[in-house]
Amino acid sequence: MNASPPISEPEMPPNALDMLLPRHLSILKPFLKYINIEASVVVTICLSILALGTWLTLVWNHVYRQVSVWFMSSVIVNSDDELFECILAWLAEQNVTRNSRTLIARSRDSAGGYVVDSDTSNFKRSSAEVAMKYELSFGEHIFFYKRRLFLFHRDQRQGLGSPFRPGPAETVSLTCVGRSTQPIKELLTDAHARHLAKEEFLTTTRRPSPRHLRAGGGRLWSRIARRPSRPMDTVVLDPGKKAAVISDMEEYLLPTTEKWYANRGIPYRRGYLFYGPSGTGKTSFATALAGTFGIDIFVVSLLEPTLTEEDLLPLFSDLPHQCIVLLEDVDSAGLARNATRKTENDFREFSYLGTDVTRVQGISMSGLLNAIDGVASHEGRILVMTTNYPEKLDEALLRPGRIDMQIEFSMATRPQAQELFMRMYAHDETQTDLTLRAKTADGESGEEVIGRGDLEDMASKFAQLIPDHEFTPAEIQGFLLTKKNDPKRALAEVQEWGNMMMIAKGRVAALAGGSGDAPLGRSA
Numbered sequence: 386m387n388a389s390p391p392i393s394e395p396e397m398p399p400n401a402l403d404m405l406l407p408r409h410l411s412i413l414k415p416f417l418k419y420i421n422i423e424a425s426v427v428v429t430i431c432l433s434i435l436a437l438g439t440w441l442t443l444v445w446n447h448v449y450r451q452v453s454v455w456f457m458s459s460v461i462v463n464s465d466d467e468l469f470e471c472i473l474a475w476l477a478e479q480n481v482t483r484n485s486r487t488l489i490a491r492s493r494d495s496a497g498g499y500v501v502d503s504d505t506s507n508f509k510r511s512s513a514e515v516a517m518k519y520e521l522s523f524g525e526h527i528f529f530y531k532r533r534l535f536l537f538h539r540d541q542r543q544g545l546g547s548p549f550r551p552g553p554a555e556t557v558s559l560t561c562v563g564r565s566t567q568p569i570k571e572l573l574t575d576a577h578a579r580h581l582a583k584e585e586f587l588t589t590t591r592r593p594s595p596r597h598l599r600a601g602g603g604r605l606w607s608r609i610a611r612r613p614s615r616p617m618d619t620v621v622l623d624p625g626k627k628a629a630v631i632s633d634m635e636e637y638l639l640p641t642t643e644k645w646y647a648n649r650g651i652p653y654r655r656g657y658l659f660y661g662p663s664g665t666g667k668t669s670f671a672t673a674l675a676g677t678f679g680i681d682i683f684v685v686s687l688l689e690p691t692l693t694e695e696d697l698l699p700l701f702s703d704l705p706h707q708c709i710v711l712l713e714d715v716d717s718a719g720l721a722r723n724a725t726r727k728t729e730n731d732f733r734e735f736s737y738l739g740t741d742v743t744r745v746q747g748i749s750m751s752g753l754l755n756a757i758d759g760v761a762s763h764e765g766r767i768l769v770m771t772t773n774y775p776e777k778l779d780e781a782l783l784r785p786g787r788i789d790m791q792i793e794f795s796m797a798t799r800p801q802a803q804e805l806f807m808r809m810y811a812h813d814e815t816q817t818d819l820t821l822r823a824k825t826a827d828g829e830s831g832e833e834v835i836g837r838g839d840l841e842d843m844a845s846k847f848a849q850l851i852p853d854h855e856f857t858p859a860e861i862q863g864f865l866l867t868k869k870n871d872p873k874r875a876l877a878e879v880q881e882w883g884n885m886m887m888i889a890k891g892r893v894a895a896l897a898g899g900s901g902d903a904p905l906g907r908s909a
């Protein structure tokens with residue numbers, strides 16, 4: 386039997402220092418001995434410093450609270466308000482971020498656009514070209530504005546962030562010394578004005594926020610894009626129709642017009658119906674109009690599966706003073722002439738993010754009418770409804786006051802095809818020559834200069850090879866995009882493309898029970 390090793394007595398720390406700092410004891414002991422100080426004295430000094438520090442912190446917090454209550458003013462902004470982004474951007478511009486030592490870096494824009502992941506794609510390292518954005522991080526930061534001291538505090542709070550700022554909800558507070566919030570209001574006005582100035586040539590597009598955010602008391606509308614305004618001349622449309630809509634809208638948006646409506650007791654609203662096949666420019670024209678008049682565009686698709694009739698009213702009530710509401714697919718389920726009754730077909734099944742299958746009621750005609758011209762509906766808005774099937778629309782929707790102007794968008798005519806060709810290759814009216822990276826006759830790639838006159842000749846020839854009213858502008862644009870650096874090739878290959886398209890369209894028509902069209906070559 387093995388003898389068990391003797392159990393050694395646990396070594397008790399000889400004094401309080403040994404108990405508090407047993408590991409460092411061996412290091413400290415010779416030093417304390419050298420300077421001839423008792424360990425207990427060191428412990429006492431340390432504890433006293435700790436106690437004093439705690440006491441000073443408590444006193445400071447108390448004094449600070451009292452000073453804040455009596456001598457400081459604050460304004461709080463939540464991250465579901467767009468002002469939140471304005472403040473962060475403004476602070477970054479004021480170089481507050483340069484002086485701060487704790488920052489948050491962001492590599493995607495605030496609209497939620499992700500940077501292309503160059504490791505998983507074949508693109509060149511485009512992510513490296515995206516400028517990083519730095520924001521003040523959580524906690525407190527001090528800065529000066531108009532020679533006044535401000536305190537910026539950023540914190541997280543309960544709830545979900547907005548769609549353009551995913552993650553938990555946040556809040557920022559701006560505090561200044563004094564019993565008035567006026568200096569903070571001035572700062573916010575400045576930040577907002579700079580934000581608007583930067584957006585002057587941008588068009589902001591918003592859509593209804595995801596359902597969980599709307600239901601959770603968050604913002605009803607989310608910004609989905611903020612892009613340079615689309616120039617009106619990039620939309621190829623009959624000049625008469627274009628001018629009619631522009632002048633009508635201009636008249637409506639004049640500051641005196643609102644008063645004119647009010648004096649006559651007429652609701653200050655304007656409605657347009659854009660109808661025609663898909664890809665003929667309805668959305669493009671509405672977006673260009675928003676850019677021309679410097680107003681935001683709010684897009685609602687009635688085919689959006691999470692949108693219910695009950696959602697429409699609050700959405701239409703929560704619009705800015707002047708804006709364009711683009712109501713897409715007004716002919717869709719529940720709005721067809723005979724479908725105002727609630728039948729089983731008025732319910733659609735959808736899967737939200739592929740997990741939750743819910744049954745949502747379609748939007749009835751009365752629900753839509755209530756939203757667009759009910760008492761709660763916003764005044765000052767411009768409603769643009771789009772449809773591919775105008776014949777399906779209810780007469781009630783088309784009555785004046787709801788729809789004041791109807792614009793037909795048709796398949797491309799030859800002059801439109803010519804304009805699309807010119808738009809693709811000569812971006813600027815004043816441009817005389819066009820320098821192209823083109824393939825030379827021997828297949829080598831090089832530069833070639835095409836005069837504007839030559840380009841116009843090519844555009845005219847190109848248009849002659851496109852049959853009238855057979856292709857949508859989107860289809861022609863799609864073809865030209867595949868040859869965007871080579872107008873000669875576009876001209877050389879357009880007939881073959883047209884034939885293939887006509888055959889494909891014939892097949893589609895045959896499948897749908899219609900008669901196919903003859904290919905280009907035969908019809909010419």
Ligand SMILES: Nc1ncnc2c1ncn2[C@@H]1O[C@H](COP(=O)(O)OP(=O)(O)OP(=O)(O)O)[C@@H](O)[C@H]1O
Pocket residue numbers: 619620621622662663664665666667668669670771772773794857858859860862
């Ligand atoms: N008339 C046009 N002028 C210039 N570009 C056009 C025109 N029509 C279509 N396009 C181009 O085709 C694409 C689709 O156009 P757009 O979305 O405006 O068509 P749409 O009529 O609104 O289609 P849908 O009914 O499917 O919504 C866009 O890239 C747009 O630039």
